[in-house]
Amino acid sequence: MWGKLTxxxxxxxxxxxxxxxxYAILMLAFPIGAIFLxxxxxxxxxxxxxxxxxxxxxxxxxxxIFGALLQRSIFVxxxxxxxxxxxxxxxxYFVSFHVKSERKSLWLFLITIPFWTSYxxxxxxxxxxxxxxxxxxxxxxxxxxxxxxxxxxxxxVNAVIITLAHAFAPFAILPIFVALEKIDxxxxxxxxxxxxxxxxxxxxxxxxxxxxxxxxxxxxVFIPTIGDYVTPELMGGAGGKLIANMIQTQFLAxxxxxxxxxxxxxxxxxxxxxxxxxxxxxxxxxxxRS
Amino acid sequence: MSLRIYAIAYLVFLYAPIALLPMFAFNDATIxxxxxxxxxxxxxxxxxxxxxxxxxxxxxxxxAVITALLSTTLGVCAARAGAMYNxxxxxxxxxxxxxxxxxxxxxxxxxxxxxxxxxxDMGLSNWTVIAAHVLICTPFCIAILNGAFQNLDPSMEExxxxxxxxxxxxxxxxxxxxxxxxxxxxxxxxxxxxxxxFIIAFFLTGANPTMPVYIWGLLRFPASLPVVMALGTxxxxxxxxxxxxxxxxxxxxxxxxxxxxxxxxx
Numbered sequence: 001m002w003g004k005l006t007x008x009x010x011x012x013x014x015x016x017x018x019x020x021x022x023y024a025i026l027m028l029a030f031p032i033g034a035i036f037l038x039x040x041x042x043x044x045x046x047x048x049x050x051x052x053x054x055x056x057x058x059x060x061x062x063x064x065i066f067g068a069l070l071q072r073s074i075f076v077x078x079x080x081x082x083x084x085x086x087x088x089x090x091x092x093y094f095v096s097f098h099v100k101s102e103r104k105s106l107w108l109f110l111i112t113i114p115f116w117t118s119y120x121x122x123x124x125x126x127x128x129x130x131x132x133x134x135x136x137x138x139x140x141x142x143x144x145x146x147x148x149x150x151x152x153x154x155x156x157v158n159a160v161i162i163t164l165a166h167a168f169a170p171f172a173i174l175p176i177f178v179a180l181e182k183i184d185x186x187x188x189x190x191x192x193x194x195x196x197x198x199x200x201x202x203x204x205x206x207x208x209x210x211x212x213x214x215x216x217x218x219x220x221v222f223i224p225t226i227g228d229y230v231t232p233e234l235m236g237g238a239g240g241k242l243i244a245n246m247i248q249t250q251f252l253a254x255x256x257x258x259x260x261x262x263x264x265x266x267x268x269x270x271x272x273x274x275x276x277x278x279x280x281x282x283x284x285x286x287x288x289r290s
Numbered sequence: 291m292s293l294r295i296y297a298i299a300y301l302v303f304l305y306a307p308i309a310l311l312p313m314f315a316f317n318d319a320t321i322x323x324x325x326x327x328x329x330x331x332x333x334x335x336x337x338x339x340x341x342x343x344x345x346x347x348x349x350x351x352x353x354a355v356i357t358a359l360l361s362t363t364l365g366v367c368a369a370r371a372g373a374m375y376n377x378x379x380x381x382x383x384x385x386x387x388x389x390x391x392x393x394x395x396x397x398x399x400x401x402x403x404x405x406x407x408x409x410x411d412m413g414l415s416n417w418t419v420i421a422a423h424v425l426i427c428t429p430f431c432i433a434i435l436n437g438a439f440q441n442l443d444p445s446m447e448e449x450x451x452x453x454x455x456x457x458x459x460x461x462x463x464x465x466x467x468x469x470x471x472x473x474x475x476x477x478x479x480x481x482x483x484x485x486x487x488f489i490i491a492f493f494l495t496g497a498n499p500t501m502p503v504y505i506w507g508l509l510r511f512p513a514s515l516p517v518v519m520a521l522g523t524x525x526x527x528x529x530x531x532x533x534x535x536x537x538x539x540x541x542x543x544x545x546x547x548x549x550x551x552x553x554x555x556x
Binding site for chain 2: 009010011012013014016017018019020021023024025027028029030031032034035038048087090091093094095098105107109110111112113114116117118119120121122124125126128129135166169170219220223224225226227228229230234244247248251252257260261264267268271
């Protein structure tokens with residue numbers, strides 16, 4: 001039996017990959033299938049009704065709160081993505097083009113460290129920084145720049161965007177860095193030999209070649225930010241709650257798992273559709289390169 | 291030059307929140323705000339005497355150790371299969387395994403919650419948290435282990451088998467020592483991720499909270515915030531130490547297989 005399983009290279013490969021693959025089927029594919037199924041059921045307090053119905057989806061469509069939250073979530077994720085990627089690109093460019101190759105991994109290490117340290121505490125610290133008597137306000141008051149504390153930076157959407165942009169920064173830098181590293185430096189010299197300036201070389205050679213990294217960075221920031229409920233909960237106040245907070249409430253507080261499941265499905269479908277559209281729009285930059 | 295200044299400013303932005311932690315952890319005031327009032331180690335002493343915290347830490351360590359071992363094992367399988375073999379649907383299979391890297395964490399959390407509570411009716415425990423943490427840590431382990439496995443020359447194992455070793459002993463005696471640093475690095479990264487993970491643990495934790503879930507509970511009480519700062523200081527210091535060791539091992543592993551360091555964990 002064992003001999004037969006390991007007879008060819010293909011079978012050995014499949015056998016080798018089967019533990020993580022089966023794990024992903026059982027713990028990822030099957031559970032996601034389960035939420036999908038669940039979203040067509042209904043729950044009245046504790047009793048689960050398993051007749052197929054579109055009631056949850058109808059409720060999401062009809063009640064304006066869900067649409068508003070979803071819209072705000074996509075807006076926040078979009079802003080976070082734009083801010084993160086624009087701020088990250090020059091850093092990735094600097095590390096790839098201006099740092100000596102033996103020091104590159106030190107820079108990347110320094111950039112990634114904050115990403116791995118307690119997420120919850122990092123989010124809370126932003127509250128300390130942006131708060132009413134926080135670091136920024138007490139600093140500006142002390143310097144006499146402002147007369148009373150700024151209030152537009154805590155418990156609203158701005159605060160959520162700042163905090164998330166900080167949390168996802170390394171995620172955006174790494175794919176851009178990898179794409180920049182792949183660029184053949186001779187191309188840049190060739191471009192300048194052929195009469196382009198440094199600036200036009202950047203826009204006509206470097207940036208198009210870096211686009212696969214930029215697209216990857218956009219996706220790797222945009223998709224996970226939709227699922228965050230910690231930052232809006234701590235930083236968003238009443239007007240800064242997002243769709244993930246609603247999903248969490250439906251599951252844990254209101255005990256309406258089917259509606260929560262339907263919300264999760266709707267959020268995932270929206271995010272996937274936007275992501276696919278984004279990839280489609282940028283397809284000419286991605287073609288023919290891996 | 292201006293790019294360098296920007297990059298340094300960016301690093302300051304990245305580290306600003308963390309830099310505040312020790313300031314407030316040693317600050318002799320119950321309110322987390324400037325100006326600082328004086329030096330104290332009271333908050334650290336309070337950590338030593340809080341029973342509930344000790345339980346949470348023990349729980350988290352248990353979950354993190356098992357998660358690290360399981361996800362690294364799965365990661366070794368996937369990285370080896372990806373680097374050394376060709377098989378049908380390779381990209382699709384490895385893509386599915388890597389998917390949790392980009393999936394919103396709340397999706398993983400609610401889907402496993404439904405399966406555990408509503409479908410299997412088994413209740414929540416440390417093992418439901420471990421199941422989810424293994425799922426989200428495995429892609430990171432694979433990313434690190436790929437570096438070790440992809441630079442490996444397959445002919446070395448073949449040579450060992452030609453000289454009479456079995457497939458398993460060839461792996462154990464030849465490949466394993468070469469990828470060992472990568473494995474250690476992967477264990478440490480998975481451990482760190484699991485120890486810090488909150489979004490999923492909050493949904494799946496049983497009667498005994500993990501440390502981040504316990505911290506979340508504390509954040510609601512202003513009086514306990516200085517203690518959170520002290521705990522956070524210890525956690526950040528611990529994470530930095532573990533990550534530094536992981537990075538050293540990752541580089542050593544690349545050096546061992548003679549690969550050029552392309553930098554970074556991902």
